[in-house]
Amino acid sequence: MTLIPHRTVASQIAAQLRAEIEKGTWRDWLPGERSLCELAQASRNTIRAALNQLRSEGLIQTEVGVGNRVMSRPDGDSVQSRVHTVGVLVPVPVGQLRPLIALWIDELRGMLIEDGYRLRIHSGKQYYQPRSTAALEKLVRQNRHDAWVLTLTSATMQRWFAAREIGCVVAGSIYEPSKLASVDIDYRASCRHAAGVLMRLGHRRLALLNHASRRAGEIESEQGFLDAVRRSSHGGATAEVVYHDDGVKAVTQAFHRLFSRAEFPSGVVVCNSYAYLTIATLLAHRQLSIPRDVSLISRDDDPFLGSMFPEPARYVTSAHLFAKRLLASVLQVTQGESGRGRSVRLMPKFTPGASTQRYVVPD
Secondary structure, eight states: OOOOOHHHHHHHHHHHHHHHHHTTTTSSSSSHHHHHHHHHHHHHHHHHHHHHHHHHSSEEEEEEETEEEOOOOSOOOTTSSSEEEEEEEESSGGGOOOOOHHHHHHHHHHHHHHHTTTTEEEGEEEGSTTTHHHHHHHHHHHHHEEEEEEEEEOOHHHHHHHHTOOOOOOOOSSSSSOEEEEEEEEEEHHHHHHHHHHTTTOOOEEEEEEEOOOOOHHEEEEHHHHHHHHHHHHOOOOEEEEEOOHHHHHHHHHHHHHHSSSSSSSEESSSHHHHHHHHHHHHHHHTOTTTOOOEEESSSOOOGGGGGSSSEEEEOHHHHHHHHHHHHHOOOTTTSSSTOOOOOOOOOEETTTTTTTOOOOOO
């Protein structure tokens, strides 16, 4: 077996980076070392060796605590010569995201290629912290995209992009009125509909199992659910919201808060599909049957739900349609059109499943 010398690999990567600089892919700053490792599928030591070559050639200059500034400009520096890109910001690598998000990102990538854009993914929890200003400043300074797509955003992130008037589209709900364009699932309408389904089946003690993060989508889910019960013509209907963090232990604690009483809710809407799986397992452990004793509806969909018995009632969103709507908003931003502040909401399709039935008063 012949081993490829380390310096040869570093030289090859340096050549690739040099070509991208000459094409205008990175006009001001190179991506961070971690991003370069992912792009080149190389170790950090190899990337650093490649960067040393570029530095010795005068193509880049390292600024401590900031990054690697591009010192060379491509010949004929024009808009036409530059590679057009769209950046997607996520808290964790794509492989760790929920299937729906990973699917629409892949769909969006293909659609953007057809329109002459490259999609670049930036992942990191540092961008989602309460004090993320410095991290976001560095990220945007080093990566000049034609538009950004923000996923699983925090209120801090949304305010930061809005205040700096950086072209972006929020793939999710907006926390407060702003100039940011957004595309999201209509969680308010979904949970309002779910509460209506349960009340029409005769359920009067309803509960919503919601994530404690209180992201914009969770807030809208709660508002829709409570509003449906509040405005209902079905007399005597009551609703409560129980919160949980991530993990089986946290969902189990929420389950006990709901079902450790004599009169537990007969109809429950679960916002998170993984929490639905935990709740269904805990009900079986308590020898409570779905849907005979408790009717369950999942606000979210996931592939594994189709393999559960009884099949859960849930709301299904097309990843292709989501990406298509997102593409339209992204292209508006890249072309400088007035798309800011435009909110697109997709109503998912309700799949009845077999996890609900008409409520029968116990003997």
